[in-house]
Amino acid sequence: MDSFDDTAPLHLETLALRAGQLPTDEGSHGEPIFTTSSYVFESAAQAAARFSGEEPGNIYSRFTNPTVRAFEQRLAAMEGAERCVATSSGMAAILSTAMALLESGDEVISSRSVFGTTNVLFEKYLKRFGVKTTFVSLTDISEWQAAITPKTKLFFMETPSNPLCEVANIPQMAELAHNNGALLVVDNCFCTPALQRPLAMGADIALHSATKFLDGQGRCIGGAVCGRNDLMEEVFGFLRSAGPTMSPFNAWVFLKGLETLSLRMQAHSASALRLADWLEQHGAVEKVFYAGLPSHPQHLLARQQQDAFGGVLSFRVKGGREQAWSVIDNTRFLSITGNLGDAKTTITHPATTTHGRLSDEAKARAGITENLIRVAVGLEHIDDIKADLERGLSKLI
Numbered sequence: 181m182d183s184f185d186d187t188a189p190l191h192l193e194t195l196a197l198r199a200g201q202l203p204t205d206e207g208s209h210g211e212p213i214f215t216t217s218s219y220v221f222e223s224a225a226q227a228a229a230r231f232s233g234e235e236p237g238n239i240y241s242r243f244t245n246p247t248v249r250a251f252e253q254r255l256a257a258m259e260g261a262e263r264c265v266a267t268s269s270g271m272a273a274i275l276s277t278a279m280a281l282l283e284s285g286d287e288v289i290s291s292r293s294v295f296g297t298t299n300v301l302f303e304k305y306l307k308r309f310g311v312k313t314t315f316v317s318l319t320d321i322s323e324w325q326a327a328i329t330p331k332t333k334l335f336f337m338e339t340p341s342n343p344l345c346e347v348a349n350i351p352q353m354a355e356l357a358h359n360n361g362a363l364l365v366v367d368n369c370f371c372t373p374a375l376q377r378p379l380a381m382g383a384d385i386a387l388h389s390a391t392k393f394l395d396g397q398g399r400c401i402g403g404a405v406c407g408r409n410d411l412m413e414e415v416f417g418f419l420r421s422a423g424p425t426m427s428p429f430n431a432w433v434f435l436k437g438l439e440t441l442s443l444r445m446q447a448h449s450a451s452a453l454r455l456a457d458w459l460e461q462h463g464a465v466e467k468v469f470y471a472g473l474p475s476h477p478q479h480l481l482a483r484q485q486q487d488a489f490g491g492v493l494s495f496r497v498k499g500g501r502e503q504a505w506s507v508i509d510n511t512r513f514l515s516i517t518g519n520l521g522d523a524k525t526t527i528t529h530p531a532t533t534t535h536g537r538l539s540d541e542a543k544a545r546a547g548i549t550e551n552l553i554r555v556a557v558g559l560e561h562i563d564d565i566k567a568d569l570e571r572g573l574s575k576l577i
């Protein structure tokens with residue numbers, strides 16, 4: 181007979197359903213949405229105690245809302261974090277982290293291959309407040325080492341990266357950051373905690389665009405920052421003062437999204453691997469970028485660090501922009517959109533959309549060529565997805 185240890189920590193799949201419960205007087209099984217801007221107190225003295233922090237509890241939904249808190253507790257449990265702070269978007273999660281932990285004169289080292297808007301946030305806006313960012317290769321640790329100065333406070337990276345699926349060694353990066361008095365922040369959007377838990381590998385913060393796989397059905401914009409209590413207290417302080425808050429309705433959608441996250445990530449990953457294999461054999465395709473392929477330079481590292489390879493891949497067609505656009509335009513049902521992490525497969529031309537604001541030089545260094553197409557593989561039947569791409573690809577041979 182199997183023996184079970186009922187004192188063992190719950191598995192991630194169970195936490196996704198059971199952490200962050202909201203008990204209600206009415207016995208509702210589903211989590212209620214608290215659509216309220218403020219909360220009433222029993223007395224003036226209680227109001228004073230709540231505001232001073234002496235008594236825990238709700239005050240005002242810019243920074244305390246029960247539905248948002250349930251989402252934060254559930255995601256924190258899944259990331260293995262002491263605490264999570266939810267934000268209005270993924271960009272707000274990155275901004276809040278930077279505003280909470282950096283000051284003028286500090287320096288950031290970031291991988292070059294980050295989400296296009298992250299690049300703009302660092303290069304254009306943080307720079308105005310005296311924070312300098314040096315962009316380096318995600319996979320070449322010697323470039324990170326060389327970029328370190330006494331002012332370096334933060335390492336920022338996405339692994340796997342968007343759109344080329346490069347993979348960084350999280351434990352090695354964490355060690356390098358910590359040896360130099362810096363924190364490691366990992367944008368865990370592509371894998372989610374269902375496939376990769378950066379905090380357990382030494383990262384200080386794992387952050388998210390909840391808009392992507394955490395929602396999983398392309399409904400809401402949101403974000404989250406996860407990490408130690410002392411760091412999250414700073415992020416929470418910024419959120420309370422500046423207000424990039426998650427709405428309770430969105431928090432409720434994300435709570436439901438987390439419940440099926442693990443199953444979805446397995447399904448996205450299985451189909452992406454099959455699609456990558458097929459594309460790699462295709463005569464109209466120059467190169468496929470997906471860490472699940474043995475030909476990928478960090479395939480072995482991805483196997484160690486991730487439970488599967490995720491739902492996003494990209495590939496270069498033979499030719500240039502015209503050929504890439506024709507593959508996109510010849511699809512019948514794939515969604516032409518900049519979003520990813522949806523149950524519906526999405527197809528994107530990064531050079532002219534998500535990464536269109538980068539300079540030509542920055543694009544070239546990040547590998548965003550005109551013939552590159554990104555596919556975020558959804559939950560349709562894999563044969564239908566292949567057939568839809570084949571409509572355009574077959575015309576290129």
Ligand SMILES: *Cc1c(COP(=O)(O)O)cnc(C)c1O
Nearest residue numbers: 269270271295367369389391402
């Ligand atoms: C989409 C995305 C973001 C930004 O998130 P929003 O919710 O759109 O603000 C940040 N990082 C990555 C990797 C993303 O894909």
